[in-house]
Amino acid sequence: MKYILVTGGVISGIGKGVISSSIGTILKGCGLRVTSIKIDPYLNIDAGTFSPYEHGEVFVLDDGGEVDLDLGNYERFLDVTLKQDNNITTGKIYQNVIQRERNGDYLGKTVQVVPHITDAIQDWVTRVANLPIYDGGQETSDVCIIELGGTIGDIEGMPFVEAFRQFQFRVKRENMCVVHVTLIPAPTATGEQKTKPTQNSVRELRGLGLSPDLIMCRCKTSITDSVKKKISLFCHVSPDQVIDVYDCKSIYRVPLLLHEQNLVQFFDERLQIPLQTTCRPKHFMQHWKELAEREERVLDVVKIAIVGKYTKLEDAYLSVLKALKHASLHCNRKLEVVWVDAENLERETQTTNAVEYHYAWQKLCGCDGILVPGGFGKRGSEGKIAAAEWARTKPIPYLGVCYGMQLAVIEFARNVLGWKEANSTENDPDTKHPVVIDMPEHNPGQMGGTMRLGRRRTVFCDVEDSIARKLYKNVDSVEERHRHRYEVNPKKVHDFEEKGMKFVGKDIEGERMEIMELQGHPYFIGVQFHPEYISRPLKPSPPYLGLILASIGKLQQYINRGCRLSPKCSISEDESDSEGETELKT
Numbered sequence: 001m002k003y004i005l006v007t008g009g010v011i012s013g014i015g016k017g018v019i020s021s022s023i024g025t026i027l028k029g030c031g032l033r034v035t036s037i038k039i040d041p042y043l044n045i046d047a048g049t050f051s052p053y054e055h056g057e058v059f060v061l062d063d064g065g066e067v068d069l070d071l072g073n074y075e076r077f078l079d080v081t082l083k084q085d086n087n088i089t090t091g092k093i094y095q096n097v098i099q100r101e102r103n104g105d106y107l108g109k110t111v112q113v114v115p116h117i118t119d120a121i122q123d124w125v126t127r128v129a130n131l132p133i134y135d136g137g138q139e140t141s142d143v144c145i146i147e148l149g150g151t152i153g154d155i156e157g158m159p160f161v162e163a164f165r166q167f168q169f170r171v172k173r174e175n176m177c178v179v180h181v182t183l184i185p186a187p188t189a190t191g192e193q194k195t196k197p198t199q200n201s202v203r204e205l206r207g208l209g210l211s212p213d214l215i216m217c218r219c220k221t222s223i224t225d226s227v228k229k230k231i232s233l234f235c236h237v238s239p240d241q242v243i244d245v246y247d248c249k250s251i252y253r254v255p256l257l258l259h260e261q262n263l264v265q266f267f268d269e270r271l272q273i274p275l276q277t278t279c280r281p282k283h284f285m286q287h288w289k290e291l292a293e294r295e296e297r298v299l300d301v302v303k304i305a306i307v308g309k310y311t312k313l314e315d316a317y318l319s320v321l322k323a324l325k326h327a328s329l330h331c332n333r334k335l336e337v338v339w340v341d342a343e344n345l346e347r348e349t350q351t352t353n354a355v356e357y358h359y360a361w362q363k364l365c366g367c368d369g370i371l372v373p374g375g376f377g378k379r380g381s382e383g384k385i386a387a388a389e390w391a392r393t394k395p396i397p398y399l400g401v402c403y404g405m406q407l408a409v410i411e412f413a414r415n416v417l418g419w420k421e422a423n424s425t426e427n428d429p430d431t432k433h434p435v436v437i438d439m440p441e442h443n444p445g446q447m448g449g450t451m452r453l454g455r456r457r458t459v460f461c462d463v464e465d466s467i468a469r470k471l472y473k474n475v476d477s478v479e480e481r482h483r484h485r486y487e488v489n490p491k492k493v494h495d496f497e498e499k500g501m502k503f504v505g506k507d508i509e510g511e512r513m514e515i516m517e518l519q520g521h522p523y524f525i526g527v528q529f530h531p532e533y534i535s536r537p538l539k540p541s542p543p544y545l546g547l548i549l550a551s552i553g554k555l556q557q558y559i560n561r562g563c564r565l566s567p568k569c570s571i572s573e574d575e576s577d578s579e580g581e582t583e584l585k586t
Contacts, residue, residue, distance in 0.1 A: 001129055001140075002271045003176040005164055006147045007210070009201025010183040014218050017070035019181055019245060020147045021077035022255040026263055027143050028078055029285055030275040033133055035141040036074040037125060038067070038087050040149045041156040045091040046084070056315030060483045060533055061086075064454030069318050070147060072533070076322060077255075079536055085128045090156060093120050113159050121163035122170060142273065152180075152205045165209035177270050180205060180212035181245075184219040184227065193219060193227050195234070202235040213270060214263075215242050222246045241266070252292040252537065259285055291537055294329050302333040302551050305367040307387040309380035311339040320373050320401070323532035326540040327548040338363050342380030345387060364390065369397040369523075369551035372404030374483065374530060378427040385411045397523040397550035399543055402484050405516055405526025406436045409488055412501050412518075426486050437489045452482050458505045458514040458529065466504045467555070468515050468525055470563050471542035478505075480529035487528065488513040523550030 006020045017038075024034040044050070047058045048066030059072040065084020075082060097120050101111050129144035148164075150157045168176050182198040202212060215237060217223050223244045232239040243261050248254060268275045304324055310316035321337065328335040344360035360383075364370070370391045372384050388408040391398035400408040406424060413422035413435045421428075424436035459477045460469045472478050490511055493503055505515030505527075518524035527543055535541035549555040558564075 001126075001171070001175065002143045002273055003125075003129065003167075003171060004143065004145045004179060004267075004271075005176065005210075006145065006179045006181060007152055007161075007205065007212075008148070008150065008181045009152050009205065010185075010197045012149075012151050014181055014183055015245070016147050016149075016181045017073045018251060018254055019179070019216055019258075020070075020145050021073045022258050023179070023263065024074065024078045024143070024145050025255040025288070026259050026285075027267065027275075029259075030264055032142040032273065032275065033139065034078055034143050034145065035080065035129060035131075035133060036071070036078065036082065036086060037128055037144060037146045038070045038074070038149065039146065039160055040068050040087065040089045041154065041160060042089055043091045043094070043156075044089055045095060046087065046089065052310040052316035053313055056313070057318050058483070059319065060453060060481050060530065062455040062481065066453065066483070068149070069315060070149075072319050072322070074145075075534075076536055079538075080133065083128075083131070085124070085131075088121070088124055088128075090159070093117060093124065093159075096120055096124075114162060117159050118163040118166060121160060122167050125167070143271075152201055152208070158208075161205075161208050161210065168210070174270075174272050177213040177267075178205075178210050179214045179216060181216040181218060184217045184223055186220060193223055195227055195230050198231055199234045206236070212237065213241060214266070216245050217242060219244075219246050248292075250292040250295040252288050252295060255288050256285060256292060287538065291329065294332070295325075295334075298329070298332055298334045300333050300552075301336050302328055302331070302369070302548055303336045303338055303367045304369045304371055304547070304551065305338045305340050305364050305387070307340045307342050307345070307364070307370060307372050307384055309342050309375060309377075311341050317373055319530070319532040319535070320371070323535035323541045323544040324371070324548070326535050326537050327545040329537075330540050330545065331548050331552060331554065333548065333552060338367050340364050340387070342383035342387070345383030346380075367396070369399070369547050371399045371547065372401065372407060374402035374404065376403065376426070376485075381407060381424075381427055385414075389415060392518065392521065392524055395521050395524065397547055397555075398521075398525070399523075399547040400516075400526035401532070401543075402528060402530060405528055406486060406488065408524075408526045409435055409496065409501070409516065412496065412499075413492070416499050416501075417495055424486055433492075435489050435492050436486050438486055451485050455479050455481050456529070457508050459508055459510070460505050460515075461503070463502050463504045463517075465519075466502070466517060467523065467546065467559070468504050468517050468527075468543070470559050471546045473542075473563055477508075480527070480531050481533040482529045484528060488516070523547065523555060 006016050008014050008016045024036060028034050046066045047055060047068050050058060056069045058066050059069050060066055061084055062081050063083050067084060067087035071082055071087055097116055130140050132138055133141050148160055182201050184193050186193045215231060215235060228239045228242045231242045264275055306317060325335050340360050340363050344356045364387060370387055372387060384407045388411040410422050413419045413433060419433040421431055422433035422435045423431040425434050425438055457477050457479050500519045502517050502519055503513045504517050506512060507514060514528045516526035523546060525543060531541040531543045546555060549558050
């Protein structure tokens, strides 16, 4: 097993996740099996209880793990399925060590950070890196990429740095290398690229016992040769080991940028692994090149409104944004996201004035499609309901995800069924018409891990002319990831279906409503699951693809073609995987 440790310096949020994913993409293109581990040095057990403003979105894995959003980057770039143990937190490590101490595993010894915490970290990494990469199989990965969150020098990250200082001797030098991602600032006053922050960061890393093999320099523009030489001189690496990672127009160009700087050859020599360095990498990277070029050159715009309550931070809806972008690129459209604060759509609130109210509606009315993503709580719910009503009555393509589906059902109950007091028991426990109810397995005793989580099967019902089922290629069932506590009340379903709101997908017991579709509408679909979690750049999520197609007026053409895009292949991975999902000729 080979290990690549990715650390960060100078500032956080510098792009370690994208760089880690890009390195994995390059190695995968060389024929290697790659897995990833993300280390978050916070004391939380997992990311499940975070506010989106605190740490971005909570990404959900197949096994129900609520993890850091960087694992979403790994899954999208590498097209792998990770597990909750691929996300290590300080809380998990300390919980593990304390439990072992209570069980008497340390035989009465004093339990300390060194060696007990550091040993636990090393054991965890070794165990997860050697897990089978396919369920039920025995095949393990060749390379494990480990991203250490935070910044070198952070007090909470010290036990992990010490653990990897020891780990390099446990696995031997030829099996581990260190990649340090750092910032090269260029002050506006002079425009000169400064290397001193990088020098200090590398000096601190080396002082802690880890010497970087590659220094990834993040900057707005390409770094100069003189900057490379200066970093090489003061950071104890050759100029070839200083990698230029300037800001790209497309995130999909980062693997290409790294590949052009001979990273394949470097890892071949440094880690002594058998890479297919001839035709395979070139063929594999061609797909990423076409994807990046398409994003950079496409001109026709599709405007999608995202109506939510965390609109001030894009990372709060990162997977939704990625899924929309995947679908837009496959439809040869440039995505323009219009952020609409749900509270501003509500006529009378304490926080919204008349100007904000009219401006929010002006933005919403100018969009080609509307998406209401998942969420929790009463705040902004009436604004989302108003957006669903606008989409239903105009009609404008609408996709409701999780909470977005539930609120669309509430809107229909109020304005079509005439149940003016219809609501969710989450927002109004005493509502006269509880059309959305608490789940049976919800455990109110604690906050974390109490929802319906992970990958579960949805079975399509025998409903005539279901758009949702056609988008999924007329399969009998699909498996998607869930994260919710509430669901549509099954006792009310008959009333909805009599008026044209059909529930075309249910769980395997037929009790939970998973997919809602409004008959007679160009595209009005709600899904209880989160399809964005398994959307991939080369395999867009069907509900998101349907929203984009409907928003550009091409959905019926797509359905008439048997739910296939143009026969011309451009960004599909290969013929066996693409199923004809390629460029839509317009």
